[in-house]
Amino acid sequence: MQSLDQLSRELLSRHAHYVSTVSDSAHAISFELARFILEVASEERAERLLDLGSGFSSYVLRAYAAGVPGAVVWSVDDDPAWLEKTRAYLVSQGINTVHMYIWSEFLPLSDDLAGTFDLVLHDLGTVRSRHGTVRSVLRLVRPTGALVFDDIDVAAYRRHVQSELDAAGAKHVDVRNRTLDARNRYSWVARPGPSRVSS
16 A cells, blocks of 8 residues: 555656656646645545546546545546546556546436535546536535646636636635646636535
8 A cells, every 4th residue: 555655756757657658748637736636635535536537637546546445536538539548548557447437427427426526626628618517516526525626727717617616605725836837737626615515
């Protein structure tokens, strides 16, 4: 069982390998975000994790979960070919591939999963396509859980997320200082609050 420190030390080399052999750095989550979600998972003592937008994040969250008895990760993607590429990468790294879904397969399950996830990373599809999913994703996080929004540096998306969070009565924290990468991408962390499960 690896400790958080051990996983953190491995991330830089794992990320460098991933962006040179599987995806490019423009499409993969940044090393900074990878390290951040690992830290948040540990801080939250997360046991139910949702990875919306498979890839290196799938490796990070599943490597974390491998060291937490009973922890479960769900990985969801809107691109079937990319989900299979992620599955192959996870297998090559000796990481489990349980609960991997296409978004259209996951949606019918989402009502039963509302309010159950300790940590959600929302990096599904494109920034534009994410506009239509923010409200449904908010419902999935437990009241005291954490929802990480990637690509908040994109102004139109940031405004949309802010509007949806305001409508849901959810709070957020700008974590630019912990997630800013060389491409000027950064994230927010939202806390949905008790009102969002019933909405």
